[in-house]
Amino acid sequence: MTDAILTVENLTVSYGRVQAVRGVSFEVPRGGLVTMVGANGAGKTSIINAVTGVIRPTSGRITFEGVDITRTPAHTLVRRGLVQVPEGRQVLASLTIEENLQLGGWHTSGGRTDEVYDRFPVLKERRRLLAGSLSGGEQQMLAIGRALVAEPSLMLLDEPSMGLAPKVVDEVFRVIKEIRAGGTSVLLVEQNARRALRAADHGYVLASGEVAQSGPAAELLADDSIVAAYLGLETG
Ligand SMILES: Nc1ncnc2c1ncn2[C@@H]1O[C@H](COP(=O)(O)OP(=O)(O)OP(=O)(O)O)[C@@H](O)[C@H]1O
Ligand SMILES: [Mg+2]
Numbered sequence: 297m298t299d300a301i302l303t304v305e306n307l308t309v310s311y312g313r314v315q316a317v318r319g320v321s322f323e324v325p326r327g328g329l330v331t332m333v334g335a336n337g338a339g340k341t342s343i344i345n346a347v348t349g350v351i352r353p354t355s356g357r358i359t360f361e362g363v364d365i366t367r368t369p370a371h372t373l374v375r376r377g378l379v380q381v382p383e384g385r386q387v388l389a390s391l392t393i394e395e396n397l398q399l400g401g402w403h404t405s406g407g408r409t410d411e412v413y414d415r416f417p418v419l420k421e422r423r424r425l426l427a428g429s430l431s432g433g434e435q436q437m438l439a440i441g442r443a444l445v446a447e448p449s450l451m452l453l454d455e456p457s458m459g460l461a462p463k464v465v466d467e468v469f470r471v472i473k474e475i476r477a478g479g480t481s482v483l484l485v486e487q488n489a490r491r492a493l494r495a496a497d498h499g500y501v502l503a504s505g506e507v508a509q510s511g512p513a514a515e516l517l518a519d520d521s522i523v524a525a526y527l528g529l530e531t532g
Contacts, residue, residue: 300359301326301450301481302347302378307356309342309505316342317353318505324450325498329473329482331513333489333527334502340485341383343502344452347483348380349373360450375403377449381456385439389428393419396427396438400445412441415471433464440471451475452483457491469495489527493517501526 302324309317317339324330334340345351347358349370358366360378373379379400387396397409397419413420416437422430427438436456443451453472457465465488473495476482486492493499493513501509501522509522516522 299326300324301328301361302483303357303359304343304347305357305359307343307346307358308354309339309346309351310354315354316505317346319356320502320505320507322500322507322510324481324483327476327479327481328498329476329484329496330498330500331484331486331492331496332500332502333486333492335487335526338502339505340487340502341454342505344380344454344483344485348378348452350380371403374446377447378452379443379446379448379450380452381439381443381454383454383458385432385435387427387430387435387438387442389426391427392424393427393430393438394423397423397442397445400442403446408445408447412444415444415474416441433460433467436460436464436468437471440468440475444475448480450481450483452485454485455487456484457486457488465491490517493527 300323305321307317307320320343332340346353349368353366357364365373397412401408418434419438419441427435430438456468460468469491472482472484484492484496493516496513499513499516500507503526509516
């Protein structure tokens with residue numbers, strides 16, 4: 297048996313009559329970097345939001361650090377070290393960079409901002425400026441920095457490369473690998489399947505709310521039929 301930090305069993309998420317996630321099971325090994333790739337509407341955000349307590353699943357079981365968290369609210373999970381970097385960054389444009397980072401540490405003394413500034417010098421230089429003045433890539437770094445302030449043991453990232461130029465995407469993936477190397481387990485949800493699979497140890501391919509394929513990331517990348525069926529439109 298692997299030592300999993302997160303186990304999701306038979307997860308179902310519905311919005312009224314729409315079943316967005318249908319019986320999805322997966323796990324994140326402690327210290328691992330796992331990716332879940334899928335197209336628009338595949339159910340990626342619904343899975344992340346169910347794990348982090350933002351929405352209630354219809355059925356299924358979610359276990360974090362060996363504890364059932366299926367019905368645990370989001371603020372409690374942040375205290376326990378499970379954080380999400382949401383789709384579209386969601387930085388607060390009319391607050392300063394420093395204020396955005398402090399929000400990530402609302403449940404502590406907020407003392408980890410120094411480490412975030414060390415990792416992202418550009419944020420330190422501009423800490424008194426409004427977050428809305430940052431470029432898209434810088435806002436993504438701020439969103440990741442805000443999550444790091446919470447000192448997570450598990451970080452869930454929802455399409456961090458979305459809308460960014462290729463060089464900035466490289467930077468984002470480099471940062472994600474560093475975070476993992478620092479001991480934080482990572483679940484990375486992406487439409488940019490090739491890039492995500494190259495960064496991850498293990499991958500799941502999500503299609504229409506179901507896991508269509510899973511395996512070591514390198515094997516998924518090397519399998520021409522998977523590439524053709526699910527990843528074919530990607531470049532880079
Ligand atoms: N609040 C909601 N109410 C109704 N349907 C929803 C809601 N949120 C998502 N859905 C539907 O659930 C399905 C899965 O959506 P979800 O946002 O989880 O997909 P996704 O993989 O994150 O997509 P994207 O890559 O576009 O972000 C879609 O069919 C979507 O239209
Ligand atoms: Mg989404």
